[in-house]
Amino acid sequence: MKRSIVCRCEDISEEDVIQAIEEGYTDIEELRKKLRIGMGPCQGRVCIQIVARILEKKTGRKVANIPLPTVRPPLIPVSLGTLASEKDEK
Amino acid sequence: MKSKADVVIIGGGVNGCSLAYKLAKKGLDVVLVEKKYLSSGATGACGAGIRQQWSTRENALLAIKSVKMFEQLSHELGQDIEFRQGGYLIAVHDKKEMDQAEKNVTMQRSLGLKVDILKPEEITDVVPILDVQGMKAIGATFCPTDGHANPFRTTFAYADAARSLGAEINTHTMVLNLKTSKKAIRTVVTDKGPIQTDVVVNAAGIDSKAIAEMVHLKLPLIPFRKEIMATERLQSLFEAMVISFKDGIYFSQQKEGQIVGGIPIPEEKGGYKTMPTFRFLEHMAHTLTRYAPVLKHVNLLRHWTGFYDVTPDARPILGEVKEIKGFLQCNGFSGHGFMISPMVSELLTNLIVDGKTSEMLENLTLDRFKGNNIEKELSVVG
Ligand SMILES: Cc1cc2nc3c(=O)[nH]c(=O)nc-3n(C[C@H](O)[C@H](O)[C@H](O)COP(=O)(O)OP(=O)(O)OC[C@H]3O[C@@H](n4cnc5c(N)ncnc54)[C@H](O)[C@@H]3O)c2cc1C
Numbered sequence: 018m019k020r021s022i023v024c025r026c027e028d029i030s031e032e033d034v035i036q037a038i039e040e041g042y043t044d045i046e047e048l049r050k051k052l053r054i055g056m057g058p059c060q061g062r063v064c065i066q067i068v069a070r071i072l073e074k075k076t077g078r079k080v081a082n083i084p085l086p087t088v089r090p091p092l093i094p095v096s097l098g099t100l101a102s103e104k105d106e107k
Numbered sequence: 108m109k110s111k112a113d114v115v116i117i118g119g120g121v122n123g124c125s126l127a128y129k130l131a132k133k134g135l136d137v138v139l140v141e142k143k144y145l146s147s148g149a150t151g152a153c154g155a156g157i158r159q160q161w162s163t164r165e166n167a168l169l170a171i172k173s174v175k176m177f178e179q180l181s182h183e184l185g186q187d188i189e190f191r192q193g194g195y196l197i198a199v200h201d202k203k204e205m206d207q208a209e210k211n212v213t214m215q216r217s218l219g220l221k222v223d224i225l226k227p228e229e230i231t232d233v234v235p236i237l238d239v240q241g242m243k244a245i246g247a248t249f250c251p252t253d254g255h256a257n258p259f260r261t262t263f264a265y266a267d268a269a270r271s272l273g274a275e276i277n278t279h280t281m282v283l284n285l286k287t288s289k290k291a292i293r294t295v296v297t298d299k300g301p302i303q304t305d306v307v308v309n310a311a312g313i314d315s316k317a318i319a320e321m322v323h324l325k326l327p328l329i330p331f332r333k334e335i336m337a338t339e340r341l342q343s344l345f346e347a348m349v350i351s352f353k354d355g356i357y358f359s360q361q362k363e364g365q366i367v368g369g370i371p372i373p374e375e376k377g378g379y380k381t382m383p384t385f386r387f388l389e390h391m392a393h394t395l396t397r398y399a400p401v402l403k404h405v406n407l408l409r410h411w412t413g414f415y416d417v418t419p420d421a422r423p424i425l426g427e428v429k430e431i432k433g434f435l436q437c438n439g440f441s442g443h444g445f446m447i448s449p450m451v452s453e454l455l456t457n458l459i460v461d462g463k464t465s466e467m468l469e470n471l472t473l474d475r476f477k478g479n480n481i482e483k484e485l486s487v488v489g
């Protein structure tokens with residue numbers, strides 16, 4: 018079967034998302050926790066808007082009304098060594 | 108939504124969902140009310156570590172019996188909750204900590220738990236990436252049957268099982284008020300309408316205090332913000348959770364390969380603010396790379412916050428309160444409410460279904476704070 022991938026980082030397809038919505042997970046945060054979408058290295062920049070679109074289509078709610086997930090810092094990956102040295106210099 | 112139920116549970120975290128499942132299994136008519144979505148509270152923020160090495164006998168017993176249930180849970184619920192037993196390694200840093208560790212281990216062994224005291228050179232046999240000198244350890248304790256599970260999967264699996272047994276689970280539904288008459292619970296008022304019931308379980312996490320205030324009851328709960336982080340994914344490096352009571356750090360590698368862990372910021376006080384801080388990242392990275400220098404090159408990916416609902420003795424508040432008939436507490440987990448949830452829901456189910464209480468439950472009621480003889484749990488981390 019052909020799968021259309023929605024979240025590349027976590028290998029989640031449109032079918033996976035639709036199935037979860039049909040099971041009653043109708044909140045982006047909820048889908049995130051259920052399927053791990055948005056938890057990969059890109060932190061959802063690739064997939065969250067697509068998921069929001071699917072959710073809009075399935076539930077009939079406008080995207081603007083669908084709460085987008087909380088942004089979790091850091092915005093770009095940073096190494097533990099770099100973070101640790103920040104502290105040493107103080 | 109139903110307008111009548113045998114039991115109304117407030118809160119769709121791991122404790123509320125687990126209780127809904129067990130009560131429904133006993134044939135009770137259960138309604139659960141969750142203001143956001145399932146696992147939106149502490150459960151969704153948590154490390155989900157499962158540890159049996161505690162300093163108080165009760166916590167140790169609660170955890171030991173819970174692990175026996177976690178071992179069966181995926182099978183019982185028909186969904187994989189990703190329970191894994193990689194053990195917990197607790198670093199010991201000085202003579203005083205070693206004395207306490209020896210006392211704890213003696214008590215834990217008397218309960219049948221397999222737990223060892225490790226010499227410094229044995230530490231890297233368990234977790235090869237640790238630097239024993241960097242972490243300043245003179246030894247460690249290790250229990251191989253400690254572990255962790257996936258908190259979302261566990262909560263969702265309980266909820267699905269509860270629904271298929273007839274429980275009604277209402278998300279995006281908020282409890283606004285509780286009504287009593289003659290000092291007994293009568294009605295739960297929600298934004299979707301009232302529910303008549305004789306039994307209400309307050310499993311609302313840090314909001315439990317506000318729920319209790321609806322019936323003028325004071326709970327000694329203080330919210331403590333906790334920060335936690337996850338790195339990028341790595342190949343499998345170690346299986347145990349590493350913790351230190353002295354440094355407050357805890358970290359483990361999850362099934363997908365990311366390292367997840369937390370540490371308290373030294374000057375942090377109680378309160379409700381939720382923004383993650385840079386202070387935490389610095390302190391965590393500094394301590395983590397001191398424990399495991401090879402992690403220096405690893406990228407940190409995410410960082411989020413959650414709350415501990417902390418009681419004066421760091422133990423939960425469970426069972427019915429003397430003041431109001433039918434008002435049960437299931438809160439105050441003080442940062443370890445995931446690991447004991449199987450036993451917590453078991454004790455409350457026995458109480459609700461058969462009116463059966465137990466020594467364990469009696470020791471954890473709200474009433475204990477009226478005496479001056481409370482035994483504080485010392486083995487707290489994070
Ligand atoms: C960073 C962090 C790490 C942790 N690590 C661990 C660990 O390794 N091991 C462990 O065992 N524990 C850990 N914990 C603790 C654990 O997460 C909690 O003790 C546990 O999840 C509590 O579950 P709960 O179901 O009691 O409460 P919660 O999960 O907080 O659920 C309460 C629910 O009630 C809902 N609610 C509140 N008010 C209302 C209302 N008026 N109407 C309807 N619903 C309402 C909330 O939305 C929430 O979903 C950690 C906690 C944090 C914050």
Ligand code: FES
Pocket residue numbers: 023024025026027054055056057058059060061062063064065
């Ligand atoms: S594509 Fe979904 S997290 Fe990167």
